[in-house]
Amino acid sequence: MIKLEGRARRFGDNVNTDYIITSTRKRETIDEQVLKQWLLETVDPAFAASVREGDIIVAGQNFGCGSAMEVAVTVILAAGIRAVIAQSFSRTFFRNAINNGLIPAQCDTSRIEEGDSLAVQLVGAELTVSDFNKELTLSGPPISGVILDILELGGLVPYMKAHRRLIPMKQ
């Protein structure tokens, strides 16, 4: 079981990985601890300075589209964000999030506003998002199988350390 609480940081549709961290910044480093000062600068130059540990990104459709660069996930984690809630995720971002232990919570985000107090909970395969300001409880598609195993262990590194290989589900 995973449970997180934090405040909503609101973004729109089609936030691509170049907007999460622009490639120009990667000319000098791929160290997420350095890159986090420019997190999402193309869409909101003031965002990085205002991030607090535990904040939760809330977005619209197709979060993380574009390049498959994994630093787009690690820079979000480096900023202290442990979950992204979106109407939908681009598949490469979803993979990278799972593989690094960042929770990609898919649900209807249309009523969540900037600053709302949120909880994200994963119990077994069941995912729920609560918005305490709106008194909303939202659910998304379940996260199951090897994906859940990887996420619960905290990512592909701890998973590989534990298992040494990828283990298929029993059929």
Next chain:
Amino acid sequence: MSARTISEKILSAKAGREVHAGEIAICNVDQVLGTDASSPMAIDYFEKMGGERLFDPSRVLFAFDHYSPPGSGKTAAFHDRVREFARHYGAEVCDVGEGISFQLLAEHGGALPGSLVIGADSHTVTIGALNLFATGVGSSDIAAAMITGQVWMRVPQSIKVTLTGTRTAYLSPKDVALELVRTIGPEGANYSVLEFHGSAISAFTLEERMVISNLAVEMDAKAAIFPSDAATSEYLAGRKVGLDAPVRADMNARYVREITLDLSRLSPRVALPHQPDNVVPIEQAVGTPVQMVFLGTCTGGRVRDFHEALAALNRAGGRLAAGVQLVLTPASREVADAIRDDGTLEKFEALGAIVTEVGCGACCGTSGVVPADGMNVLSTANRNFKARMGNASASIYLASPAACGASAATGRITDPRAERAAR
């Protein structure tokens, strides 16, 4: 056994059991690709995972394409790290000046029909043109695959795209691709694969099919797969290393969506800033001033692209318009050699074009020429996100090589069908 798509067939073969859309499978990969942008991180993951050897060094390829050449000591250090890793574990490195990772795999004959390729570059989907399942993943997936030879996959549903009608003069595969991005939308193919069907496929060479597969990721597709035919065999002849196993869809395979595109009715297209799906018929963009024209990348950096751009530029007057910077970045050394040998490169240079080292070039802002504030760039590439080329104050338009060539001569976005009229 129920009817299956190409994707279901390939992933079943790689999972060692019959799998269908929606299932999660562990698949054996045939080839792992890393770039200089993604591999340093993959090496970190490999080490953290306790990796001790590669599952098969001959199936791991690193290409230095995003920082080609490296513009700083720090990016040069990325290269050194990957070189050292590859030397230690026996993998192949294609160094600066060789080309884009999946382009090189295709040129080296390692992109075989029926195979499963994962690459830490979203545009790996490009080589699905060769009737294989090629998909982009992140660095951690590459690391685990280098150790285990495996990847986890959610078996995708497929969208059947049927190309019909007759291809008209000046209709580029880029126009077909942009029209599909417009129709399907930026996430319309999320977690899905585009599988191409239809009689009009034979009107496109293998390299042209790569342009169409390439843009599939701008619809969020997981892969984009063409059938295997005479053009596939022709491309593989003399290159192929290993066995190919062409895959066809079953007649009654199930698709999540079916789209038919009639080429007879399709005209040149342009994607306006700052989204690749912001596509209009070129007539609606004609006349927009451009200060930089970029010919290159994994979308528009192959031999035919440069030929078409040069021909269109010549039809439109044969000179660069005042105030236009023309930048060329071939996708690989093979491409660069071919256009040098046939005189194309010399003609571009005589026009005053800037020819950069092969690779990704200016497309993603990691190397090459950066546009100035306020510039409009017309490009053969695949992404026009704000700041994509390294300057958030520039605007990027995407079009075919012919439209780019014609526009370089006029200094305005120009319909390649009517360059003379537009001047």
